[in-house]
Amino acid sequence: MTAPLPQPLRSDARDNRDRILAVARAVFAAEGLDVPLREIARRAGVGPATLYRRFPTKESLVVAAFAEQMGTCGAIVAEGAADPDPWRGFRTVVERLCDLHVRDRGFTVAFLTAYPGAIDFTATRERALTALGGLARRAREAGALRRDFVLEDLVLVLMAVNGIRAPSEAGAVAAARRFAALAIEGFRASGDVTPLPPAVRLPLIPVR
Incomplete structure (x- = not known):
């Protein structure tokens, strides 16, 4: 049957x-x-x-409310990872993720929240993080990304972007793009780079 x-x-x-x-x-x-x-x-x-x-x-x-945004997030990372220039791909991912998250603040919280039963949502997030980790590794090997970068650093950037407040969406997006540019410069490798303090593991927010 x-x-x-x-x-x-x-x-x-x-x-x-x-x-x-x-x-x-x-x-x-x-x-x-x-x-x-x-x-x-x-x-x-x-x-x-x-x-x-x-x-x-x-x-x-x-999960249903943010399914489209999660799909867009995964596509952004996949496109960046496919760029033959890993540093350009990494920069593009940071810029576009900041733009996506500042336009929809609820998505940042949803992205960082643990949903044990939401298999598709969790799997998409894990695929995105895995691809981003591979892109970061390539950028480090190319000598473009500072060697002490960890994925939690990008999580910190997204959390900070989530706190941007402006009178209009256009103002918030403009501020997020400037902040992304500042963050990218901080991630860039240079001859006299100052070592970062120890990385802090940022666990997912448990769902209530």
């Missing part, structure tokens, strides 16, 4: 789902991931039962 095919959502159910996701992305970006699901349902104009039917846990809602 073959399993029955999943039934497509009715137009009203699809509209509810899209509205819930749009509100969730906006709320998570502005207020973080601690906003209760019932509050998201209220702002989306649906009943709690409707939200829980589509997203029974906050984890499932966060």
Whole structure:
């Protein structure tokens, strides 16, 4: 016997789902991931039962809300890793990741949060980090990236970008691009580079 095919959502159910996701992305970006699901349902104009039917846990809602951004993040790293010039690829990744994260603050928290049951989300993040680690290794071997760089340094950059505040999105993006340029200069290898303090391991944020 073959399993029955999943039934497509009715137009009203699809509209509810899209509205819930749009509100969730906006709320998570502005207020973080601690906003209760019932509050998201209220702002989306649906009943709690409707939200829980589509997203029974906050984890499932966060993963669905940021699936597109996670895919974009993975594509950015993959394109940078494919660049035959590893330093140029590394610079491009830092610039584009800062741009992505400052446009959607909630995504930074989601990216750094541990979701044990979200296999696809976790796997995409791990693939991105593995590819980025390989790109950094190539850039170090080429003599372009400082030898004491670790992936946690880029995590620090993304956390800092998440704290940028500006009167408009355009201002925030401009500030993030300047900050990325400053960070890249700090990552660049040079003859008289000052050694960094010891690296600190930054564990993922546990989901609540």
